[in-house]
């Protein structure tokens with residue numbers, strides 16, 4: 001099979017606290033300090049995803065999962081290394097990304113679908129399906145700013161799954177949905193998987209990852225430390241260790 | 253899977269390439285539908301909780317025009333200038349349009365944070381949308397101006413029409429260039445907003461709108477100050493607009509004092525502005541790679 005995502009020693013560095021003001025810069029220089037401290041959010045991450053694979057991306061908070069998804073989706077660029085992808089990418093990287101709080105749900109559906117590259121006729125055709133999936137018909141004309149976070153997620157997810165992408169990425173958006181909606185989403189993601197599309201799925205929920213993914217990557221403080229089966233990944237992260245939920249102190 | 257199979261597979265597939273849309277301004281034109289939605293969104297949001305709504309884009313220039321008319325005309329005494337309301341109005345349209353694009357364009361990326369963080373949008377969309385929003389506000393003002401000069405016996409000659417076209421072209425390209433560059437700077441340094449206010453102020457006073465070019469020419473006699481004055485694209489656009497709307501209303505058009513070879517200057521300025529757009533696009537795409545993490 002062909003490669004869908006190729007990451008070749010990808011690194012991303014963030015500035016921790018930026019001193020952008022002239023005064024601070026001068027003070028920092030006078031004290032012989034560097035004005036901006038930085039840290040590596042991703043450290044030479046290398047992996048390849050084949051077309052049709054569904055990858056679970058796991059790791060503790062702040063380990064760099066969302067950053068990696070942003071690089072894959074092209075929202076951010078790596079500082080060094082190469083990220084290459086094949087075909088269109090859709091999905092959700094942040095629950096509220098792409099929504100304008102002052103616009104109604106309806107207007108936001110059009111805007112988001114257009115951002116995902118759909119044409120006007122395509123959106124018109126899929127509109128009912130999107131609304132139907134989201135289950136928020138009643139609030140369609142209310143400004144999105146008044147939505148609950150679950151409703152945000154519903155709307156975002158519904159638009160994202162309606163796009164015809166080759167790669168589908170999801171970052172923890174299911175965390176805020178209620179159980180019936182989650183179930184619906186999982187079913188939809190499985191459909192996407194069974195269509196042979198590539199999936200990158202970020203979740204702390206081991207059951208979800210097990211049900212959707214056939215391979216898992218584990219990030220620890222920006223370093224890719226594991227690439228293999230989901231079961232082993234969960235074991236490595238000690239997420240299966242009930243007594244030791246507080247596993248940060250361990251081997252991680 | 254055999255090698256042959258892989259090759260056949262890969263041929264029918266889209267290429268492996270860096271993600272994200274870096275097609276720049278050309279990408280914006282290819283995604284016109286999204287651009288249209290963004291412009292609609294902008295207009296919608298701006299006037300959402302407003303009682304007078306779009307009427308404001310008539311009320312504000314009208315009030316400004318009347319102030320200039322009274323203060324400049326009667327208090328300061330410019331009313332002796334033939335057709336001076338048209339002189340003011342034709343300049344004011346250009347200056348207002350530029351200032352509005354400058355202000356809205358500078359904020360266009362930072363204000364659309366949540367959209368910028370979403371994937372696959374050529375981010376030039378946002379400054380471009382502010383240029384179009386301004387156009388939406390300015391076109392009706394041009395209509396009003398046209399009606400006014402028509403009533404005053406406007407008979408444009410060929411050079412007047414050329415000047416009009418050049419004026420709008422310079423206005424659009426220069427505004428776009430400035431909006432592109434400033435929207436990108438503003439992501440990194442929020443000083444840009446103070447900067448734009450300062451520029452808007454300078455532009456109001458460094459263009460012959462509330463005074464005449466004749467006054468500048470009288471005091472400078474073509475020295476280097478006048479040459480510098482004429483390097484300002486907005487000043488050139490204002491004078492071209494006056495050549496188009498004000499000069500043809502005069503009893504004897506020759507009495508309208510303007511720089512020599514105004515249209516030629518206009519053409520050169522337009523070329524310079526196109527170069528600015530190119531440069532601004534370069535700056536934008538250079539800075540764009542850091543947008544997501546700085547917003």
Ligand SMILES: Nc1ncnc2c1ncn2[C@@H]1O[C@H](COP(=O)(O)OP(=O)(O)OP(=O)(O)O)[C@@H](O)[C@H]1O
Pocket residue numbers: 014015016041059060061062063064065066067068544545546
């Ligand atoms: N724009 C940014 N500027 C500075 N630091 C950032 C930025 N974005 C992320 N970081 C830092 O990078 C690190 C990795 O963040 P990231 O969001 O990728 O973590 P994550 O694995 O998705 O965590 P979570 O499980 O909480 O979602 C964090 O320490 C975060 O503070």
Ligand SMILES: [Mg+2]
Pocket residue numbers: 065066067171
């Ligand atoms: Mg995250």
